[in-house]
Amino acid sequence: MSFNSFGHIFRVTTWGESHGPALGATVDGCPPGIAISEEFIQVFLDRRRPGQSAMTTQRQEPDRVRILSGTYEGRTTGTPIQLMIENTDQRSKDYGEIARQFRPGHADITYHQKYGLRDPRGGGRSSARETAARVAAGGVAQAVLQALVPGLTITGYMVQMGEKHLNRANFDAAEILRNPFFLPDASAVAEWTDYLAAIRKDQNSVGAAIEVVATGCPPGLGAPIYAKMDSDLAAAMMTINAVKGVEIGEGMAAAALLGTENADEIVMGPNGPDYLSNHAGGILGGITTGQPIVVRMSVKPTSSILTPRRSINTAGEAVEVVTKGRHDPCVGIRAVPVAEAMMACVILDHLLLDRAQTGGVRGQIG
Amino acid sequence: MSFNSFGHIFRVTTWGESHGPALGATVDGCPPGIAISEEFIQVFLDRRRPGQSAMTTQRQEPDRVRILSGTYEGRTTGTPIQLMIENTDQRSKDYGEIARQFRPGHADITYHQKYGLRDPRGGGRSSARETAARVAAGGVAQAVLQALVPGLTITGYMVQMGEKHLNRANFDAAEILRNPFFLPDASAVAEWTDYLAAIRKDQNSVGAAIEVVATGCPPGLGAPIYAKMDSDLAAAMMTINAVKGVEIGEGMAAAALLGTENADEIVMGPNGPDYLSNHAGGILGGITTGQPIVVRMSVKPTSSILTPRRSINTAGEAVEVVTKGRHDPCVGIRAVPVAEAMMACVILDHLLLDRAQTGGVRGQIG
């Protein structure tokens, strides 16, 4: 049990508030001897960094990660890796006026009710800044996966933003990192840009849906019932701020399918079993099949908007809340590298768990 | 870490295979002094029992639960409660022919790849029979919740079966237990019956979506980041056989919303904060608000169908698979009491976790 950790063997504990001196992640259980550097991790952090474009918040955080422990001469030692990101841009005066108000849609009121007090500076622990720590931890997971499972790739992208949907016919993975939406369709970028600019101008925000796909993951990871790959992925994604739904493969659409449509038929391929479709999203009975693992999630629109909303304060008095400060009109954008990081951590964790129980040996077919 | 457990404090470990001598649940961490009986738990088990109608499998299991430990004179003692259900109907010959084949959409192939062997009798551990153990554990959770949180109710029902959707305008909770679909709309039962009968006649199966709602849950349960009430609920539901998507509140639909639409405005009610809507599904920042907790999930159509499907066997040879035996045309129906049980366990677990950390004291408003 831990309130701020996830993972069974590759175990990540994040700590820190939006406007404290620093935040970070303690990564425990990492395999030893893996090449790792601050520069390698920084690449992932830079992808989620605010201030990259007009699409995300203007807060200018360099978000430099430091490795404080767990490595020696550029390799992991098997001891805990402390990843720290100092908070350098702490304009807490922006938030001062809402210390006694509860912003609708925010954790302000539930923190107050549960803990009796809360750190109001920038949302404290509930700030999306916490996800920087996950992305750093995900960078470590990516380094380990590259060493242990060459060829495994994890790719996230947006599939929906408000009323805009990805046209999958145009899917081009090479475009994802070339636009501020992590959108695999260059032809739609201008339209999405205009759409989001209008929402921002309206002092509003908008939801999103993102998809993350892992290819090259070996079969046999996961477990049948409560350490299922899919339930751990669902939990991991649902811990990301503002996520309200998680789908594996067909997801919610499976409710509409017939049995003849849903089950992926199996044939023998050159390298083992092959499937004629992937409705399952790469997971059967909680265990990976070797097909791409497909996870989708929705991200609600940020509640921090300039449009006034009805609420109450700690005295129980009615107030109108307007959230000033720097906020993303679509927090779902920055959730893309966060979701990739979570998937990297979960897959690595199950790789380690699997070799604990089975030694990583696979039952043969053919 | 445990492959077959869930829960932090109220911790449930299930065990057993479809066609072994018995299956059950070990419930650890239960508060002491709670009145409990086999009869109380049996009520919940009877709801998910197969053989109740033409809608579910004809397997006639009495599914009688026995309490083997953890109670004395009708009360829990605080020691582990062993709940055992003996398997009395073990017609394993029905399944013999598929011991070397992999049924498409089943865990057969992933178990084989991971473990090198599998128990083919009735699907072994991957059988939906495992969910009987959860329902029994959920019965214990319900007894504890009744004692600790009088007025808390947990209600599950179907909202979709294939192309049929619940008409929420007709919602009548009183109807749920009066029809074999757990459908809160008496007027639709005949139509759903005909629809499913046709699917069965076609030797097919169909998916479903179900919703579970907890009312009367106190605010303050959950935790901000990785012990979130919503992530634990998502994980719990995703562990149920065949579930492929989980939603909290607006769920996937949140991707289409604007910030002005999504955040639930707050007013001061007679008993504390009140909300003008419940898009959040009763959870903000991972912590309950006191509003109804709303969880929805999809259940894929069972892959055990009489229609032939292409597959391979352990020798890697192409085969045509037809799953004989007794199977539900819509496994989503029986998932309703299972999802209720999981929600009861998760809420109780967080109630206990909360009183560990905070003593159950709530921050005051007004």
Next chain:
Amino acid sequence: MSFNSFGHIFRVTTWGESHGPALGATVDGCPPGIAISEEFIQVFLDRRRPGQSAMTTQRQEPDRVRILSGTYEGRTTGTPIQLMIENTDQRSKDYGEIARQFRPGHADITYHQKYGLRDPRGGGRSSARETAARVAAGGVAQAVLQALVPGLTITGYMVQMGEKHLNRANFDAAEILRNPFFLPDASAVAEWTDYLAAIRKDQNSVGAAIEVVATGCPPGLGAPIYAKMDSDLAAAMMTINAVKGVEIGEGMAAAALLGTENADEIVMGPNGPDYLSNHAGGILGGITTGQPIVVRMSVKPTSSILTPRRSINTAGEAVEVVTKGRHDPCVGIRAVPVAEAMMACVILDHLLLDRAQTGGVRGQIG
């Protein structure tokens, strides 16, 4: 977190009371494909069984173990193994009179204070019968260890009973299972027999110290700080009823040593590093060295004696307590197979943990 489980990957949850219908152990995380049978486990159970001689309690329990799940055709499947032992000899009338009294030195009073009620029949959960479940789980661990680490042996024996001490000059492992004391010195058996008979005749009981040694354990198991092999062994042994002290290697005697005496010098042997002594008890920095792992523990005299003792009852009234019923004059004897079982579980657990993190690869020397 679990109140009734131990182990990280190979995880054992025991359940059941002395006089309930059954007790047992749920073994989760077991590697698949391991040959196992009830007969194999029964051998270990028979060693701890009461009623074997005048040295232990006369309660005649057959203690037959049944495997209810987790195996198929004589091999483990990787799913949870339920081991059940039915209680056939439930003479609860023996204990009826003490239901409202607190026996000095027993858990009666602390259970009452903590839980508000207790199962007084035979001590309920606090009965040494619980250790039968551990021994059954230890049998599973032994089967796995035989498959994964051929040559590893775990041997427990008594080193002290009251004022009698093992003369290590006479140590003969072959004698251990040939006498009712698990004593590796045939020449002392008569003396120990007379000593214990006199104590029994005096309506008294006596403490003991036992030692368990694992040989053939590979180096590299454990972890530096909080998943130390020694701390997990200490915890495991301290969970055995009546154990009050645990030592690794030199144990408490290390307090008297000089640095020049204590550190085991290292030389290069034919098969890798060799040590000129084993003060460390096979563990350095929480990690096994490959030398024999040596653990010692004390077991207090049973408090269930016929000699009257001062106490109080639930009404707070002074009473004189005499514990009738069938009790061992030296419970330390039966702790020997229990301690062996715990060591088997802990070593296997760390073997699995190690291959999770490191893949089981060892750093080379020379």
Next chain:
Amino acid sequence: MSFNSFGHIFRVTTWGESHGPALGATVDGCPPGIAISEEFIQVFLDRRRPGQSAMTTQRQEPDRVRILSGTYEGRTTGTPIQLMIENTDQRSKDYGEIARQFRPGHADITYHQKYGLRDPRGGGRSSARETAARVAAGGVAQAVLQALVPGLTITGYMVQMGEKHLNRANFDAAEILRNPFFLPDASAVAEWTDYLAAIRKDQNSVGAAIEVVATGCPPGLGAPIYAKMDSDLAAAMMTINAVKGVEIGEGMAAAALLGTENADEIVMGPNGPDYLSNHAGGILGGITTGQPIVVRMSVKPTSSILTPRRSINTAGEAVEVVTKGRHDPCVGIRAVPVAEAMMACVILDHLLLDRAQTGGVRGQIG
């Protein structure tokens, strides 16, 4: 499962190496609203700080703790508390020559075998510096205990150093913090000083035994079998560097006792049950009685001595090892505040666990 964490609810993860940029502890699960400050924690750290006297190593570390997260306006918020101690005195050249040698009695060789590499600077993770992080975490636990259990005290002291034993007839708790040995007997300080000076002069080191006592702990903390207060205490103490034995109450001496001697008789006192003796060390059946909790442990002599010892290097060649650098002649001394910290953490953890399961309500007597 976590390699570098302990605790169930109040959960501490330590990180950092002796000569890295910093080390620290992540404290999760802390109750909210508790007054805490760096100054409060610093008091505990200062007690274990090296360089306080000729008795301990001359390394001059200020060991200043910083709170990086989890507090707001001087109170805990319920979110993770990051405690960081920067390493300012990193004379790694002292250790350079032993990077390829294995010091006898050290973790050098087991780290190398397990992980394939190790951080040789100052012992890396195996350095006793890690215990500073525990002491900082223990400071947080002490602050919470003072708030939740007024009157609870935790006191550690030395009872043995090599051939010198505490004369309990002279026991005076007021003296403990007045001498560099944490010795509750002022009259023995001179003798112990001379004894240790001679050992240092001989380029040797010596073992020790320490005792920690908690008074004012409520009854009912702990659990019967595997979450026993005593097994958690034993595990906690055994994780401290160099500890080789742990005893509760009578400890190993219980092996020599008769049942009539060992069981503590009970009478009714003015405030509830009272005991005529405390052989049990305050714990019965894994649950506290309300009597003082008494734990004792041995600490082996440090293996880092100037006297040459036989060993091998990574090439498998025979070498003579002399450990230069700054080392304590008796590491047991500094273990006293560490053991106090561990006891504070364990007791608090069980206090929280107990209120999770039972709500903290106690069964009445009388």
